[in-house]
Amino acid sequence: xxxxxxxxxLKSAANFRRNCQFTLVxxxxxxxxxGILCQTTNSNVxxxxxxxxxxxxxxxxxxxxTNTTAATVAAIGLTNAWGTYKNQxxxxxxxxxxxxxxxxxxxxxxxxxxxxxxxIAPTSAGANWLMVGTWVR
Numbered sequence: 662x663x664x665x666x667x668x669x670x671l672k673s674a675a676n677f678r679r680n681c682q683f684t685l686v687x688x689x690x691x692x693x694x695x696g697i698l699c700q701t702t703n704s705n706v707x708x709x710x711x712x713x714x715x716x717x718x719x720x721x722x723x724x725x726x727t728n729t730t731a732a733t734v735a736a737i738g739l740t741n742a743w744g745t746y747k748n749q750x751x752x753x754x755x756x757x758x759x760x761x762x763x764x765x766x767x768x769x770x771x772x773x774x775x776x777x778x779x780x781i782a783p784t785s786a787g788a789n790w791l792m793v794g795t796w797v798r
Contacts (some may be wrong), residue, residue: 673698685710687763689779691734695720709764711737711778729758754783
C-alpha cells in the first residue's frame, strides 16, 4: 500500500519513466495528486490494482478492466485508510475491492497467493510487522 497526505512534494503514487519495464499487480495506491504516472513505452503488467488519486488517476497508461478506480479513499475498502501510526489493524482490508479482487494468474508461482490486494491481510495474526521492523520510524 502506498499512501500520503496532500501538500507534499510527492506528485504520484507510482512513477515509471526512462525506458523502464514494470509489473504492478494486486496493489493499493491512494492519496496522491496522480495515481500512476507512466512515461515509458516499454512493456508493463498493470493488473488488479485499486487506485484513488486526488486529480488524475492514470497518466500515460490505460488501465484495463482488472484495475479498480476508487472514487474516494473510503471506497478502497480499508478499515481506516490513513491508519494509526504503527498500527496495522487500521489498514486491514474490510470490503471490496480490497478484498476478493486479487489475481495471481499472471505472476510467477513463488508469489504467495491471497484473496486480498495490498500488504496486510484482513485477519492478520501474530506480530504487528509495522512495529517489528527498525525501518519504521
